[in-house]
Amino acid sequence: MKQLVLILMNTLCALSAAQASIIIQSPGSDRNAFETFLKENPSAISYSQYLRQHSESNPSQEESLYALAEKLDSPSNEIVLRLMNIPDRLSSTSINYIYDLTNKLLERKDLSKNQDLIRLNCKVRGLLSVPFDNCGTTSLDFTAMKKQWPFAQGLLLESVAYSFTTSALVQISKDAVYSFTLYSDSHKAIEFKGTYSQFMQQHFVGEPLVDGSCSGFSSNIDDFTVQSSGAIFFKRDCIKAFQDAGKSRSLAEWAQDNKAWLIPVGILLVGGAAYGLKDKKIVIDKP
Structure with a gap:
């Protein structure tokens, strides 16, 4: 009976944590087991996938570009300045929009040789895999990146994701000048702004998102969404919610958080106990 209770309690803990949508891999945990868990729980996403999805849209940035498109007849200095001041980390929508905008602006006689526009047009051509037109180019070396920063799994170039295995x-x-972001399921994202050559000269040090083990851990992340709905994968039978970081929970607290499961399990346990006592004679001696 004691063994049955322990098995059921472990199952409940795992099921409760698995309901979290964003899963972080603890450093040192088995990568294959982590990926298997994600496949078996389609409602959960990895931390790196969350970062990639988060970068895909930027409403305020896109709104600024929409407004700019309505003023293509503005004086050249004004429109180029406004375009150059668009915030970094371009969303996928912004990348397409800037490509269209710069092509139209470069058709203007007063802007056809503007170096800022030409450079920006060349920048987004690479992100869209569009053939380059009079642009100096370089190739991304993912093998070198993986060797230089082994804690990372891939690169976000603006909002375009590349796995190091590609x-x-x-x-x-x-x-x-691009916004580079090294992403990982187990370490904090590292951001850098500069040219590709400058990026490859950096010596970044990986900072784990989680420190500790299944028995006790602390987190190193300040993203409210992750803190409120995230969990840490230590191993298949140990997945901890972020709310468990740095605190010891009493049995009463655990029971309160899992009461939706405890009631039917309690019934199951009582039924199991009753079945175990079936056909047994119970004798109560008087004191």
Whole structure:
């Protein structure tokens, strides 16, 4: 009976944590087991997938570009300045919009040789895999990145994601300034703004998102969404919610959080106990 209770309690803990939508891999945990867990729980996403999805849209940035498109006849200095001041980390929508905008602006006689526009047009061509037109280019070396930053799994170039395992040849503008983000399921994302050459000269140090083990841990993340709905994968039978970080929970607290499961399990246990006593004679001696 004691063994049955322990099995059921472990199952309940795992099921409760698995309901979290964003799963972080603890450093040192088995990568294959982590990926298997995600496949078996389609409602959950990895931390790196959350970062990639989060970067895909930027409403305020896109709104600024929409407003700019309505003023394409503005004086050249004004419109170029406004375009250059668009915030970094371009969303996928912004990348497409900037490509269209710069092509239209470069058709204007007073802007056809504007170097800022040409550089920006070359920048987004690489992100869209569009053939380059009079742009200096360079190829992304994912093998070198993985060797230089082994804690990372891939790169976000603006909002375009590349896994370090990709074998595709990716070319970008050699002179353009990009927003680079190294992402991982187990370490904090590292951001850098500069040219590709400058990026490859950096010596970043990975900072784990979680420190500790299944028996006790602390988290190193300040994202409210992750803190409120995230969980940490230590191993298949140990997945901890972020709310459990740095605190010891009493049995009463655990029972309160899992009462939806405890009631039917309690019935199951009582039924099991009753079945175990079936056909047994119970004798109560008087004191």
